[in-house]
Amino acid sequence: MRLALGVSYHGSPYLGWQSQPSGQTLQDQLEKALAQFCEQPVHTLCAGRTDAGVHGLMQVVHLDTLLDREPCSWVRGTNRFLPRDIAVQWAQPVPDTFHARASALARRYVYLLLESPVRPSLEAGRVGWTFRPLDAAAMSAAAQHLLGEHDFTSFRASACQALSPVKTLRRIDISCRGPELARYWRFEFEGNAFLHHMIRNIMGCQVHVGAGLQPSHWMHQVLQARSRDVAAPTFAPDGLYFAGPVYGPEWGLPTCTPAFDWLP
Known part of the structure; x- marks a missing residue:
C-alpha cells in the first residue's frame, strides 16, 4: 500500500x-x-x-x-x-x-515578517524581523516583476542543485496586520518549483524596496542581471514556512491543516 x-x-x-x-x-x-x-x-x-x-x-x-x-x-x-x-x-x-x-502541480510558501523597532521575543525563530518601516505599495509593485516564467539566477544560492534556474511564479500576495509600531507582514508565494534560498533572497530584495533603499523597478534589474552579486543579502530563515504542495483534485488530498490557522 x-x-x-x-x-x-x-x-x-x-x-x-x-x-x-x-x-x-x-x-x-x-x-x-x-x-x-x-x-x-x-x-x-x-x-x-x-x-x-x-x-x-x-x-x-x-x-x-x-x-x-x-x-x-x-x-x-x-x-x-x-x-x-x-x-x-x-x-x-x-x-x-x-x-x-x-x-505536485505547484508549491506554496509563506514568509512572516515582523516590522518593529524591537526584535521579536515570543516569536523568536518563527518570524523574520526588520526595524525599518515598510511601504506596501512599493513591495507590491516590485513583486509584479517576478510573476511568470523567468530565469531566477539572481535569487539562487551557489549550492543550488536544480538543473535549471528557470521557474514560474504564479502568485505573490502581500498583506499586513497590527498597529504601526508592530506590524506583521505576510508574503505568500506559489510557483511550480523553487530554487535553493530563492524565497529568502527575494525577501531580502523586498525588504530593501519596502524600506526605500531601492525603487520598485530595481527588482526587474536584479532579475535581468542573472547574478547574485546585484541582489540583496539572503534573508533569515526564521519566518519561512513551507505551506505545502498543490495536487490535482483526483488525489483527494487535504489542501491545508490546522497548523495554517495560527499564522497572522
Missing part, C-alpha cells in the same frame, strides 16, 4: 529536511518514528525539501508499506514517537501512481 502523510514542524532545531549522518533532520526524525510504529525500517519521499530553520505547515510525504492500518492509527501511532515540534496531521492511502514530489 502507498500512503501519503501531511506533516507540520517547527524547523529551528533541525538541519533541514533531507537526511544526514547526524540524524538531526526532519526526515530522520520522521523515519525513526515511523520505524518504531511499524517495527521495521521505513523510507519516505517528500514534496519539497526545506532548509535548516525553515518551518512546515504541510509537508507531504509518501511511503510504501505492507501494513494495513486505519489512517487515524498512522497519525496517532507515529506522533507518539515524534518530538513535540513535529506532528503528522493526516494520513491517507493513495494509488501507487501517486508521488509526493512528481505529482
